[in-house]
Amino acid sequence: MKTDCKNGVFTAIRMAAASHPLLTAGTLLCVAASVAASLLPPLLLARVIDKLTAGLPLTFWAVVAYFGSLALEGGFSSAQESLLVLFGQKMTHALRSEMSRKLTRLPASTLAAQNPGEVAARFSGDVDTVEALFTSGIISMVADACRILSILAVIAVKNSGLAVILLLVLPLFAVFTRHVQKRMLAAQLDNRRAVAAVSGQVPETLHNIRTIRALGLEDYMERRYDRCIGAGYAAMERTNFYDALYSPVVLVLNAVVVGIVMLLSASGNPTVLTFFGMSVGTSVAVINYISRIFAPIESLGMEIQTIQSAMAGVERIDAFLGQPERTASAAQPSAGRGDVELSHVTFGYGEKEVLHDLSMTVKQGEQITLIGRTGAGKSTVFKLLLGLYPPQEGTVTIGGVPVAAITDRERRSCIGCVEQHFARVPGTVLEQITLGDPQITEEMAKRAAVLAGIDGAIQTLPQGYGTPCTDGMFSQGEWQLLSIARAVAADPAVLLLDEITANLDAETEARVLEALRRASAGRTVLSVSHRIYEDLGGRTVEIKTRTE
Template sequence: MKKKNDHGVFAAVRMAAASHRLLTVGTVLCVAASVAVSLLPPLLLARVIDRLTAGLPLSFLAVLLYFGSLALEGVLTSAQESLLVLFGQRMTHALRSEMSRKLSRLPAGTLAEQNPGEVAARFSGDVDTVEALFTSGIISMAADACRIVSIMGVIAVKNTGLALILLLVLPLFAVFTRYVQKRMLAAQLDNRRAVAAVSGQVPETLHNIRTIRALGLEDYMERRYDRCIGDSYAAMERTNFYDAVYSPVVLLLNAVVVGIVMLLSASGNAQLLTLFGMSVGTSVAVINYISRIFAPIESLGMEIQTIQSAMAGVRRIDAFLDQPERTIPPARREAARGDVEFAHVTFGYGERHVLKDFSMTVKQGEQVTLVGRTGAGKSTVFKLLLGLYQPEAGTVTIGGVKVGDITDRERRTCIGCVEQHFSRVPGTVLEQITLGDPQITGEMAKDAAALAGIDAAIRALPEGYDTVCTEGIFSQGEWQLLSIARAAAADPAVLLLDEITANLDAETRPACWRLCAVPPRAARCSLSPIASMRILAAERSRSGAGNNI
């Protein structure tokens, strides 16, 4: 069990920063050098102008130092941006890796309850905002804050009156900035929710496209999509409004402050001149510094907006990473083999119980068919036996071992399952059967394909078993046979067949029923062992292993 501070966005970032220590230190030093060097050009320019107004000759060294300071400032600023981008990429790579590990450790029940589009949005959009948190957020904000403090210090030395005016103006500006922040954060959160809804709508539409077209629901789906897009646009319009208002306010304050200082410094009043009096060179430097102090303030506001937006993504990612993980059972010496037993099992989805005090025992070597109406709980029995869900009460065991205690490595050789729909993975036809499991050799996969009756169709492909698997290379019935081969390849002790004839065509179905251990009138049964599986089970039965359920 991980401690609270051992996971989350910032924990992943700390670990990534520690593993890239040179990059982290280099980024911080570059930012500090960039802030320090940015103070030099106005001071050097003031000295040059004061010498010229005093009638002194302009030295080549002074000009060289001024333009050199500008060049150095540009180089350091460019290096800062490059390092920040690289640092942000390293952080997001570490964060996505941590999220991928978390995804593999979540219980199947938790994943089944979540919107796939929303989960995908956390991996893409939310992580991108976290990258912005480092490339144009926290570090840039710290640099701009240091730049503002440094400029205020120089201005206080050069023109005390201007420093006092800025001390009065900046708190008011901070209040205005905070006002904008709150409303932009609310708009960002609304936009994130709308984008997640849009992301979920697209795969939902693609998955159900046949049903949508068969029932003529195109207009309905289009209206749903437009509504989600409209919510996103409305949230973005609110964000853009505050963004559009913010920059002009900064520029107006800049102009007002410069105008006030220039008027006061030219007033001729002795008392005012003690606060606002300055040389021509100093006035040029002060005007330059005023522009430089409002520029980082404007950037600071945008960076705070970026941070606010990123924090919305951080909260969503933290909520994802905070979900309870499934328990990984320790390795065991003895294999789970023997009778399958459901002992007083109660389970439901939400408040609705599908199974209540359900008990069943399947002896080793037996074949059992579950028959029942849709929703009676046949597939739920499978999910419990596969360990995808944990019963609310009672136990599910194989050979006296709780299914929750079966390790991931052992599970495939212990339980095989043929579902109603084939789940294709990227790769060749052979990889559809082996699923990259090194325990399953090519010969085992081909034997399983022959057993399921799909071997001839595979060998007829251009590259046989090495053909890259695409959507149209098999019919619905052949996909189902390939699913049977996948389940049988590991020679599992328990084989689950969930309405395996549902997707078989008219020619294949009668042949399948002739191979079944039950007559055709049991077409509505959830578990229908075909002869090849029954023969395989019989062979295992003679050797003292295996159930076919």
């Protein structure tokens, strides 16, 4: 069974904001103070000019007050930007942490079906756009909207006719902004898809580089890559077009409104002057305010682009966070050293059925080898036993306990797996064995290494078990021995061996088989092979395809 995760991007952000109340409150107060401070300089400048035109002397304190208001505005603006950056970093840290937790809670079937590059793009590019949502997006947009409304209020007091003109112009401009907004969103979504495709193709190319070189497919891969880049380029071109169109429209509107107001205020008509008449100082302040009202409107265009890009990322991250999770196992009897049983198991990947009504029992302490054609389902049996996939029909049990009911904490002490290729993790040699599991002590890890026959090679390293692990420090056979040590470190009751000697030479294979005989003693062992390992003993079980 699975459960849906209801925590989305904004839920994670809201929780992060609640956990930093001082930063959140400080940011909002600073934004409000910055908006208020931006109204002062034009008002003070108007008073200074009106006094000068009236023949009054310019006082020192008037100059101090004006330049002090400019400094205050700049100080609050700088503080706002700094706090927004810090706030955005806190939010993205919380979001990445939530995504990391989600990644560990997803079923193996869900992870296997996803493009690694696309998942990586969500952790990097998409989360970065969400950070921009706060540093230069939604909060800045709210601040600019408040600044626009405040300026309109001041202009309505100083020049009611200009306020009417602006109230007629701004709705038309809002319609234009909405038009740009919709097309930017579509372009940003297309660009995100193209970036994800490019990110996915890079690891695919690296993973298959030998095949590509051997078959001479470099040109084919280059064409695929070019198509992905071309799609992203076309999407960005559309975005850039609307972005380039937006700013000139704002500047033209600014000039037109200023020109109309100046012409009307100088008309000499008493009726017109009732609405547009103003002093020299007020006219300077009004021109200043007009520039200040169109500057945040121009910023709104940039912020709209940022928000649309971020919302495209939010949609993709929400889709990731909304995927069904593994259900936490309820309290069950611990899976002990009992029989391994598959009863009437049917399973397939998508529409392709791999196993049909498969039943088999492996007695406690028995050692068997699964044989069969490629694609018959041998490795699939292991995936079912490891609980990576639930059977579509039937049951899979170990020691009488359904595999799905075994808790994550108990799983490693219940069943261990040695794969064909060693999966190295960042860290020391000791951490390759323990995998950071606090239940596996250093003594247990060293005992497992001795059992696997790799302890001697580890002891020759500069720092022994504390040596940082690198690619070339062990031979292929020694990596397999280290994999055996990892599998038996928790003393599991069941041991799975998946084609672990397929790529080894005869001498190395003999060494690995000897280690397996020691590690298999007293355990239930299932091995997968296209050939039979007589040296391991036990019986064989043939897995047949549906067509056989």
